[in-house]
Amino acid sequence: GAAPRPPPGARPGQARVPRPPCCCAPRGAWRGGSRRGAAAGLVLGAYSGEKDGGACQLTGAGDAFDRLVSGRLRELLALSGPPLKKGKTRVFHGLHQDFPSVVVVGLGKKNAGVNDQENWNEDKENIRAAVAVGCRQIQELEIPRVEVDPCGDAQAAAEGAVLGLHEYNELKQKKKTVVTPQLHGSAGGEAWHRGVVYAEGQNLARYLMEAPANVLTPTKFAECIEQKLRSFGSTVKVHVRPESWIAAQEMGAFLSVAKGSAEPPIFLEIHYSGAANASDSPLVFVGKGVTFDSGGISLKPSSGMDAMRADMGGAATVCSAIVTAAALNLPLNIVGLAPLCENMPSGKANKPGDVVRAKNGKTIQVDNTDAEGRLLLADALCYAHDFNPRAIVDVATLTGAMDVALGSAATGVFTNSAWLWTHLYEASMVTGDRVWRMPLFEHYTKQVTDCALADLSNIGKYSRAGGACTAAAFLRAFVRAPHWAHLDMAGVMANKDEVPYLRKGMAGRPTLRPPPRSSALRLPKGHPGARGRPWRLPAALAAGPCGKEPEAGASLLWGLFPFKP
Numbered sequence: 001g002a003a004p005r006p007p008p009g010a011r012p013g014q015a016r017v018p019r020p021p022c023c024c025a026p027r028g029a030w031r032g033g034s035r036r037g038a039a040a041g042l043v044l045g046a047y048s049g050e051k052d053g054g055a056c057q058l059t060g061a062g063d064a065f066d067r068l069v070s071g072r073l074r075e076l077l078a079l080s081g082p083p084l085k086k087g088k089t090r091v092f093h094g095l096h097q098d099f100p101s102v103v104v105v106g107l108g109k110k111n112a113g114v115n116d117q118e119n120w121n122e123d124k125e126n127i128r129a130a131v132a133v134g135c136r137q138i139q140e141l142e143i144p145r146v147e148v149d150p151c152g153d154a155q156a157a158a159e160g161a162v163l164g165l166h167e168y169n170e171l172k173q174k175k176k177t178v179v180t181p182q183l184h185g186s187a188g189g190e191a192w193h194r195g196v197v198y199a200e201g202q203n204l205a206r207y208l209m210e211a212p213a214n215v216l217t218p219t220k221f222a223e224c225i226e227q228k229l230r231s232f233g234s235t236v237k238v239h240v241r242p243e244s245w246i247a248a249q250e251m252g253a254f255l256s257v258a259k260g261s262a263e264p265p266i267f268l269e270i271h272y273s274g275a276a277n278a279s280d281s282p283l284v285f286v287g288k289g290v291t292f293d294s295g296g297i298s299l300k301p302s303s304g305m306d307a308m309r310a311d312m313g314g315a316a317t318v319c320s321a322i323v324t325a326a327a328l329n330l331p332l333n334i335v336g337l338a339p340l341c342e343n344m345p346s347g348k349a350n351k352p353g354d355v356v357r358a359k360n361g362k363t364i365q366v367d368n369t370d371a372e373g374r375l376l377l378a379d380a381l382c383y384a385h386d387f388n389p390r391a392i393v394d395v396a397t398l399t400g401a402m403d404v405a406l407g408s409a410a411t412g413v414f415t416n417s418a419w420l421w422t423h424l425y426e427a428s429m430v431t432g433d434r435v436w437r438m439p440l441f442e443h444y445t446k447q448v449t450d451c452a453l454a455d456l457s458n459i460g461k462y463s464r465a466g467g468a469c470t471a472a473a474f475l476r477a478f479v480r481a482p483h484w485a486h487l488d489m490a491g492v493m494a495n496k497d498e499v500p501y502l503r504k505g506m507a508g509r510p511t512l513r514p515p516p517r518s519s520a521l522r523l524p525k526g527h528p529g530a531r532g533r534p535w536r537l538p539a540a541l542a543a544g545p546c547g548k549e550p551e552a553g554a555s556l557l558w559g560l561f562p563f564k565p
Contacts, residue, residue, distance in 0.1 A: 041102070041138035041147070045105055045130060056106070077104060087108075091137060106130060107127060112126065114429060120434060124156040130160065146180070155198075157192070159198060161181035163202060168206065200324075202509075206506050208221065208319075217291055218263055218266040219263070222268045228323050235273050246267050249379075251379035253356050257290075258341035260346045263291075268289070268339075271334075282334055284337065284387055285336045286336075286394040287316070287336070296350055310506050317511070322336045362454075363454035368459045371459050375458060377478075399471045401468040402468040410434040410435055411487050412436055419483060425437075447462060471488070489510055
């Protein structure tokens with residue numbers, strides 16, 4: 001095919017790059033109605049037998065289909081091998097003219113419930129994983145449509161289908177068959193729709209994180225999010241702040257990082273006004289937006305440096321969560337802040353030992369230019385207080401030390417608020433995107449305030465010891481709000497094979513989703529946003545209408561967790 005056109009404003013001879021994938025509509029799932037006519041694949045669930053080695057038990061949808069084909073499904077399952085195990089599949093062809101290929105997926109034990117050791121709901125995780133592998137098998141058969149058994153939880157089934165089929169292939173000529181999943185049967189349509197929206201939100205974050213750094217520059221990132229939010233009208237306002245505005249705000253820490261790159265910095269500010277009262281205090285989300293992190297003068301090793309295109313994962317999850325909130329018309333106010341830039345070595349870049357001044361006047365000694373994310377967040381956190389926030393949550397691929405501490409099992413959470421932690425933890429149990437609380441001891445604060453030339457050093461004086469904790473202690477110096485949480489997502493940034501319903505690549509985690517119904521808590525007494533009404537904060541976003549007990553499974557922000565939330 002013809003070579004892609006250069007981007008607007010490209011100089012003669014400048015390398016041509018494709019358009020950012022996020023400017024394309026993500027492939028979603030059918031949300032309702034009938035598409036009968038063309039044959040489709042069918043994914044059905046089956047639980048493990050009550051006794052070891054016992055015959056598996058079909059779901060309600062599986063039972064109905066078995067009756068439709070005169071018991072042949074059960075017969076073939078019995079003849080095809082040992083009982084179906086969790087996460088395994090059997091494929092049958094020719095059972096019904098409307099469904100030439102049927103995949104039966106193993107759901108594990110029925111009513112497994114919450115596993116307190118694993119900190120998640122096993123039923124939901126089993127459904128997500130099983131449905132994902134079933135849909136992928138339909139994709140391998142090049143069938144463009146699949147109907148999915150709700151498996152007792154249509155929202156989890158939709159999440160598994162949409163997340164499991166996602167793959168970043170925007171820049172490849174050869175692509176896999178696009179498969180459109182839809183709900184099998186008429187029950188659970190609203191829950192299915194919620195699951196689709198949550199999953200599409202996480203997939204948007206995955207697109208953003210996976211895009212090459214020459215495709216998704218700070219400017220292109222802002223343009224992409226602006227385009228995504230354009231259709232929501234007056235409920236969403238997007239401000240793309242240029243370098244001159246950043247300088248006028250005296251964000252010296254942020255600018256010190258940005259000055260090493262030829263790409264201009266952007267401060268992206270998003271306001272979503274979904275609450276009935278526009279003056280209600282918002283939730284403020286802050287996302288680190290380093291679209292490529294070379295380490296600067298403190299250069300990173302070349303091995304694996306390409307993954308640093310996803311060092312804007314915090315900004316990706318925050319912005320994607322707001323897109324989801326707007327799509328669901330959630331009744332709350334949110335402000336999203338994303339300082340966007342590159343961290344590059346050059347004659348203008350920060351040098352080890354330089355001292356810079358943050359927005360609140362504090363000086364920072366830059367002892368390691370590869371600890372740049374906290375410099376961006378410092379200024380953004382100072383600015384966040386201008387909005388009288390209910391709570392502030394920042395999200396960042398901040399430290400390799402967090403990956404060392406927790407690996408990809410959970411997002412590390414540092415918070416000054418037990419109230420906020422409770423909501424984050426409860427939401428993570430439902431979403432399967434786990435969080436783990438980390439310490440904010442004064443012990444770590446002393447390591448960043450014991451500094452020779454400035455108020456703070458951007459690394460702890462004991463170098464690598466407790467690196468994630470000293471980074472959080474540094475950020476705390478720029479926070480006055482009583483309800484703040486810092487989510488270090490470095491360990492969960494990418495997926496190899498740990499999450500079975502995500503393909504290998506950038507994970508779009510953590511995500512924000514709604515907390516359980518029982519988690520309706522009031523704002524702490526004396527909080528400026530407390531007006532005697534219940535308030536729900538879904539794992540890093542928010543959930544449920546203020547002042548009401550939400551309906552079962554009430555939709556909430558998807559993802560900061562991408563945020564699984």
